């Protein structure tokens with residue numbers, strides 16, 4: 001059986017939603033296809049009646065700074081992100097993470113929206129968007145409404161999110177660009193020959209106060225839980241401290257606790273899973289998560305040491 005039968009290239013969000021609705025769950029959104037086409041061809045996903053290619057929808061191609069807010073279409077490729085001067089200067093972690101995804105051929109077609117919609121806790125672009133406290137715009141198929149939601153609220157488990165790519169469309173993202181005394185960075189550990197997902201990726205966003213102490217911090221480490229999560233204990237280790245060797249050593253020690261899962265993790269198609277189905281609680285970390293450390297008082301909850309935020313739906 002063919003992996004897909006029909007291929008559509010709509011030019012607007014409404015057209016794409018109409019097509020998805022017409023197929024009633026038997027069609028699926030495709031962007032760069034670097035994840036999806038392989039999954040279909042290798043039989044990891046059942047064949048679909050149609051693929052709805054969203055790469056010609058103008059709204060998904062935005063890369064626009066409006067004052068201190070950046071709007072980024074879900075269809076923007078990793079290469080386009082890497083080439084953006086404003087992102088390099090003011091959302092550095094995103095450029096650093098998208099710049100190491102796959103090789104140039106993958107980056108030239110793969111999109112940030114595909115990285116997020118795939119919903120893997122190891123997605124490099126996703127890790128940075130969480131540290132940037134981004135919001136995602138979703139066009140809901142059934143309700144025919146476009147809504148902004150905190151990025152952390154989207155994820156339900158490895159490969160599972162609130163977005164149903166057989167009905168809904170991820171339109172784009174927005175986040176605050178770094179201002180004075182703010183900055184971000186991304187690093188990851190790969191297998192030596194690695195061209196796929198990282199062993200560990202970490203994005204950090206910091207704001208310093210006038211005395212060069214950490215005033216606000218957002219840290220996302222992946223994959224250490226079933227969903228992309230903020231590392232509260234690492235953020236707490238940074239807060240109020242000067243950026244020096246001692247602070248960094250403290251943060252690294254906290255990060256090692258977060259990145260040492262209590263239970264065995266089993267790599268499986270679609271991401272990490274746990275044999276016991278348990279949470280990603282780090283041993284010895286405080287229960288229930290901590291309050292937000294980004295200066296906005298984010299909600300706690302979820303695993304110890306790492307927190308899923310905004311579990312609103």
Ligand SMILES: Cc1cc2nc3c(=O)[nH]c(=O)nc-3n(C[C@H](O)[C@H](O)[C@H](O)COP(=O)(O)OP(=O)(O)OC[C@H]3O[C@@H](n4cnc5c(N)ncnc54)[C@H](O)[C@@H]3O)c2cc1C
Pocket residue numbers: 028029030031032033034035036037038054074075100101102103106109110111112113114115116117118122123124125163164165168169170171195196197198
């Ligand atoms: C060789 C290779 C190396 C890779 N290396 C890395 C790596 O280092 N780091 C990493 O994070 N990833 C890596 N990937 C995975 C992949 O390239 C990225 O996740 C990429 O960003 C996916 O984007 P895409 O546009 O190709 O998504 P697609 O394959 O088109 O789609 C992925 C999923 O998202 C859905 N989807 C896509 N766009 C939308 C949308 N706008 N709205 C709703 N649903 C949507 C699709 O239905 C599908 O379920 C690699 C892949 C390959 C093949």
